[in-house]
Amino acid sequence: MELRHLKYFLAIAEAGQITAAAKKLKIAQPPLSQQLMQLEEELGVKLVHRGPRSLHLTEAGIILQNRAKQILELTEATTREINDVAMGMKGTLTIGTVSSSGAALMKDRLSEFHKNYAGVKFEIHEGNTFMILDLLNKGIVEVGIVRTPFNTTDLGCRYAASEPMVAVMTEEHDWSPDQKTITLSELKNRPLIVYRRFEQLIHDTCMKHGFEPNFFCKNDDARTTLHWANEGLGIGMISRSALSLGSNNQLIVKEIMCEELHTRVAAVWLKDKYMSSLASRFIESFSRASDEDNLR
Template sequence: MDIRQLKYFLTITEEGQITAAAKKLKMAQPPLSQQMKLLENELGITLFERGPRQIQVTDAGKILANRARQILELSDSTVKEIDDFKRGCKGTLTIGTVSSSGNILLNKGIEKFHKEYSDINFEIHEGNTYALIDLLTKGIIEVGIVRTPFNNKRFNCSYAKQEPMVAAMTATYDWDVAKKEITVDELKNRPLIIYRRFNKLIYEVCESYSFKPTVYCKNDDARTTILWANAGHGIAIVPYSAITLAAHNNLHVKIIKEEKLSTRITLIWMKNRYLSLLAKNFIDYFNIQ
């Protein structure tokens, strides 16, 4: 039994057909079938129940599939670790970041990281928290800079400090210019512009104050939320640090005094997955922000 056979075996279990697996592996079907017979003979057990159109993995095959994934992941991690060692701390770091992360990539820790590792290049993917979690799960990015709340069970997390949500509006919508802080119930019957990322949270908090929010506009980007508010279309509800992401010269900003309406920038990476030396160092410098 070797790495190549395990890769063949897993591809067949995923495709459910020898023909489809052979196509994916870019090889002829007879050699693939022969390799599986050799593997079964070596182990002395049947791995597949072969049908006219599809194959079924036996219980023994399921055990092997689980172990094969672990072995292949370990093999891949080992190759990457050796490559890291050979190259030193050089290469390209692929990260994902939400638009509402503000200037997090320009903080002192990341600035120090850039100076220390000047040979490193960055490839940055932007999207909302859920899109970045999908990219991270698929291995397209190594680390993601996202916002709470999200389900963190699958991830290692490094949290930045908590920050409040704010209501940002032009003078037309400002009911009390002197006020710098407001309560949630003061938002009742006012036209809100919200970032879809916080839709559920905002609705739940408003309903706890016995009213349903009046949502004038819902969108997928904090910058859009701010721009619409700055143009006088309503009241933007965004994280405090996101205000400077777009033109905001017309906005009056008020902190919303409600603990539930708060959020944190969070650096996440997958549990039980290889992490490059570049990513490990990046995380260390993020932690000293």
């Protein structure tokens, strides 16, 4: 049994037709049919039930389909890993990163990594956490930099230090000029400007504290929250690191004393997929920096 036999069989299994599989593989139908028959003869079992217009996998065919996927993925991973070794620590690292509150953290992490591995180039994809996780699952990026909360199923994770949310406002909205910290309850009935990513978290936490939040504006970027708050339109709620995203000279910043609203940036990857040497080194670098942050 050769790798090409497995490749042909997977194409047939996925297409459900030999004609469609042959077209996808760009080979003639008769040779593909012959390859399938030879594979069945070699294994001594029927792999498909042939119908007039389509075929269906037998129990043995289903087993082979699952194993063939694993074998071909492992073969591809081995090839890439050997190429990584041959190239040394060079090549391009594809990273997906949240475009708002993770930007400052990523700048520090990438700068440190670049100092150690100057030959590495980067391809960065930006978006919200859900977009980055989708890119990761599709194989478009190898490492994702996202912010909690998110579904960790099938993901490997390395977390940065936990950080609080802050309330940002202009002087006209400041009800306690001498306070640098506030309780969540102090935001009751106040016009809140929030990044939609945190809407559910903020809503549920406020309800636990006995009130429903007054969302004046929901948006898709922490920079919008900062801009609207800077214009005096309401009180923004953002993660502390997002303060670095813009010019906020007009804004008064108060830390919200509520553990339930603390979030963390995390580096994530797919557990059961091949990870290049570049990505592994980046994760190691991210983890070391995060450990140092946690010790401070």
